Amino acid sequence: MKIGVLALQGAVAEHVKLIEKAGAEGIAVKKTEQLSEIDGIIIPGGESTTIGKLMRTYGFMEELRNLSAQGKPVFGTCAGLIVIAKDIVGQPEAHLQLMNIKVARNAFGRQRESFETDLPIKGVAEDVRAVFIRAPLIEEVGPDVDVLATYRDQIVAARQGHLLAASFHPELTDDERMHAYFLEMVRETKQEGSPC
Numbered sequence: 001m002k003i004g005v006l007a008l009q010g011a012v013a014e015h016v017k018l019i020e021k022a023g024a025e026g027i028a029v030k031k032t033e034q035l036s037e038i039d040g041i042i043i044p045g046g047e048s049t050t051i052g053k054l055m056r057t058y059g060f061m062e063e064l065r066n067l068s069a070q071g072k073p074v075f076g077t078c079a080g081l082i083v084i085a086k087d088i089v090g091q092p093e094a095h096l097q098l099m100n101i102k103v104a105r106n107a108f109g110r111q112r113e114s115f116e117t118d119l120p121i122k123g124v125a126e127d128v129r130a131v132f133i134r135a136p137l138i139e140e141v142g143p144d145v146d147v148l149a150t151y152r153d154q155i156v157a158a159r160q161g162h163l164l165a166a167s168f169h170p171e172l173t174d175d176e177r178m179h180a181y182f183l184e185m186v187r188e189t190k191q192e193g194s195p196c
Contacts, residue, residue, distance in 0.1 A: 001186055002038045004029040006064075008054040010044030010079065014171035015179075022180040032063040040186040041067065045078030045133070045169050048105065052083060052095040061096065068098050071192070073162040073185045081165040082136050089139060099163045100142030106134050119168075121149040121157055124181045130156070130168035137167060162189055 005015040007028035016026030019042075027038060035041070041064070043051070055061050068074050076084040076099075083095045087102040114133040120126045130151075138155035141147060149157035149166075156167040162185060170178035 001025065001040075001183060001190070002027055003183070003186065004034060004038035004041040006041060006043045006051075006055075006060070006080075008046075008058070008060075009051050010046035011169065011171050012044060015042050015044055015077075018171055018176045018179040019183070021176040022183050024183050024186075032059050035063050035067050038072070039190060040073035040075070040182065042075045042077065042182070043080030043083050044171065045080060048079040048082035048088075048095070048136075051079055055083070055095065064096055065098070068096070068163070071162050071189050073164065073182060073189055074098060075164040075166075075182045075185075077166050077171065078133065078135055078169055081138070081167060084163060084165060085138075086142075087140075099158075099160050099165055100145050101138050101158060101160075101165065102140040103136045104139050105136050117151065119149050119151060119156070121178070121181075122146070123148065124177050128170070128177055129173040129175050130166075130170070131172040132156075132168050133172075135167040138165065159185075 001024040003019045004027045005012045007030045019026035084098045085101050085103040086097045088094050089104040118127045119130045121128045145160045
């Protein structure tokens with residue numbers, strides 16, 4: 001299995017490392033042509049407005065929507081979660097508008113309010129190390145979205161079919177279990193052989 005990491009901004013090498021630790025090949029995706037080679041993609045953290053602008057500049061918007069329409073799994077972490085959301089609080093237009101969630105940017109405050117905690121994540125483990133850095137929150141989910149984790153009663157991880165989102169940075173730890181969960185999603189999709 002080949003898993004892409006959108007390499008426009010963010011902790012790309014760290015994601016690639018954990019993809020490989022979880023047992024797949026990680027590829028830094030810098031050009032749209034590379035999307036045809038991969039079985040799923042991770043959109044990493046960074047700054048969502050900047051990532052959105054770069055995606056538009058380099059032609060990734062339509063291509064990533066097509067990839068998702070083919071049923072290939074997409075995993076958005078931190079800013080990546082914002083990029084795949086249908087709605088962003090206080091923003092008239094969202095980016096890829098793939099996942100039926102409404103998100104609030106920087107919901108946990110500024111950089112100095114960053115923190116780490118162990119979270120129980122449905123289908124993954126009871127003690128997943130989660131690093132929150134200027135993290136967004138999922139404020140609302142559609143009826144087709146499964147909440148995987150909450151922190152202080154607020155949603156921080158969710159899944160909708162072949163789409164996965166996390167408010168935190170799983171790549172900034174040595175724990176590959178979130179990536180292994182995503183690889184399992186990719187495996188399921190490949191076996192079905194048809195769009196979700």
